[in-house]
Structures are given as C-alpha cells and as structure tokens.
Amino acid sequence: MPRGPRTAPSWxxxxxxxxxxxxxxxxxACSCAPAHPQQHVCHSALAIRAKxxxxxxxxxxxxxxxxxxxxxxxxxxxxxxxGFEKVKDVQYIYTPFDSSLCGVKLEANSQKQYLLTGQVxxxxxxxxxxxNYIEPWENLSFLQRESLNHHYHLNCGCxxxxxxxxxxxxxxPNECLWTDWLLERKLYGYQAQHYVCMKHVDGxxxxxxxxxxxxxEFVDIIQP
Numbered sequence: 001m002p003r004g005p006r007t008a009p010s011w012x013x014x015x016x017x018x019x020x021x022x023x024x025x026x027x028x029a030c031s032c033a034p035a036h037p038q039q040h041v042c043h044s045a046l047a048i049r050a051k052x053x054x055x056x057x058x059x060x061x062x063x064x065x066x067x068x069x070x071x072x073x074x075x076x077x078x079x080x081x082x083g084f085e086k087v088k089d090v091q092y093i094y095t096p097f098d099s100s101l102c103g104v105k106l107e108a109n110s111q112k113q114y115l116l117t118g119q120v121x122x123x124x125x126x127x128x129x130x131x132n133y134i135e136p137w138e139n140l141s142f143l144q145r146e147s148l149n150h151h152y153h154l155n156c157g158c159x160x161x162x163x164x165x166x167x168x169x170x171x172x173p174n175e176c177l178w179t180d181w182l183l184e185r186k187l188y189g190y191q192a193q194h195y196v197c198m199k200h201v202d203g204x205x206x207x208x209x210x211x212x213x214x215x216x217e218f219v220d221i222i223q224p
Contacts, residue, residue: 030103030130030131032102032130035160036160036178036192037133037188037192038151038155039160041117041133042152042153042155044082044117044119044132044133045086045119045120046080046082046087046120046126047080047081048083049078049115050113050114050116051076051110051111051112052073052074052112053075053108055071055073055106056071056074057071057072058071058072068096068097069098070094070095070097071103071104072092072093072094073092073093073095073106073108075091075092075093075116077089077090078113081148081153082153086124087124090126092126093118093128094125094126096129102131103129103130112136112137113138114134115134115135115148116128117132117134118132140193143193151198152196155199157174157205158174158197158199159172159205160175161177162178163178163179163181164182173203173204174199174204174205176197176205176206176207178192179191180192191207194209196208196209
C-alpha cells in the first residue's frame with residue numbers, strides 16, 4: 001500500500017509502540033500479521049544481506065530513568081537491495097532486548113548470512129524486529145534472491161491477500177491471493193518461495209514463476 005513521506009520515529013518511541021500493540025493476555029509473546037516476502041520488502045525502508053560480527057546490550061535511550069534495553073548487532077554488510085537513499089553502509093542494527101517486544105536473536109561470530117529487512121529511524125539507526133522478514137540467506141530460494149534485485153521492488157503496486165479459508169476470491173484487479181497457509185498450513189511455503197505477484201501494463205496483477213504463469217489452483221480459491 002503506498003505510504004506518504006513521514007519522519008521515522010525514534011527507537012524509544014518504537015519500543016513503546018510495540019509494548020502498546022502487544023495483545024492483551026500475551027505478555028510474553030510477540031504477535032505479527034502474516035505478510036508475503038514481497039510485501040515485507042515493499043513495506044520496509046531497508047533490505048540487506050549481511051553477516052553478524054558481534055552483539056552488545058545497550059540502553060534504549062539516553063534517559064537514565066528508561067530501563068528498556070536494546071541489542072546492538074555489529075554487522076558486515078554484503079549487499080544492499082533497498083535503502084540506498086536513506087543510508088549508504090550499515091554498520092549496526094538494533095532490536096528490542098525483550099523477546100515479548102519482538103526482539104530478534106541472530107547468530108554472531110559465525111559464517112551465517114542473513115537477509116534483513118527493517119526501518120531506518122530519524123537518527124539514521126536501523127531498527128529490526130520479528131515482524132520484519134529476517135531469514136538465513138541459505139534458506140532463500142533462487143527466485144527470492146533474484147527478486148530482491150528487481151521483481152519485488154518493481155511490483156509494490158500489487159496487493160497480496162492471505163487466504164485462510166474458502167471461499168477466498170480476488171476483490172480487486174491488482175490483487176494476488178496467497179494460498180500457502182490454506183494449502184500447506186504454513187506461511188512460507190512453495191508459493192512464497194517460488195512466485196512473485198507481478199503487475200501488467202493494464203494495471204492487473206497475477207502470480208508468476210519466472211516467466212511462467214502460476215498453476216491454476218493458486219489463481220483463485222473458490223467454494224467447491
């Protein structure tokens with residue numbers, strides 16, 4: 001969904017917002033709305049491939065009365081896919097220390113590489129949490145890796161809707177139905193890994209696997 005320009009909030013404010021948005025009765029849990037990888041990239045200010053060099057617990061703000069903490073990960077940026085206009089080279093990323101506030105635990109001092117998506121705050125710091133798309137690079141399919149360079153960015157005008165039950169039908173011409181949960185009972189299944197919701201010159205959108213149309217059963221799920 002298009003978003004107008006606005007100033008990114010500070011990390012202390014983001015921590016407070018995450019605390020307020022936490023569902024009642026889920027004090028020790030982080031809850032996120034499902035999103036296709038393409039949506040994550042489109043809605044994030046930044047997407048990079050990186051290794052984690054080290055981690056350190058730091059205060060969330062200069063205010064000595066603020067007891068909240070952040071984890072600061074020092075990273076080695078390998079490639080930037082999105083965010084060039086906001087930051088040139090990312091050295092540190094920050095996440096809530098508290099897992100109930102959707103803090104992300106990453107492996108430091110290892111050879112593991114990650115795809116990291118997140119926000120760039122008003123002070124230039126990069127903020128990530130569990131509701132972002134964060135995956136070990138080795139887990140990404142070939143199409144996902146290639147789409148980070150082009151297809152995801154070029155098709156942010158498409159709307160991807162998650163199907164949970166039938167009937168699940170297209171309600172707008174620029175909409176694609178995401179059926180992984182309905183068909184496989186998991187979010188990041190075959191469709192998330194191997195298909196892109198692509199926009200046509202007439203403004204309509206449909207699923208594509210490289211240059212091939214998606215199998216018919218993914219196009220529209222209707223009541224039998």
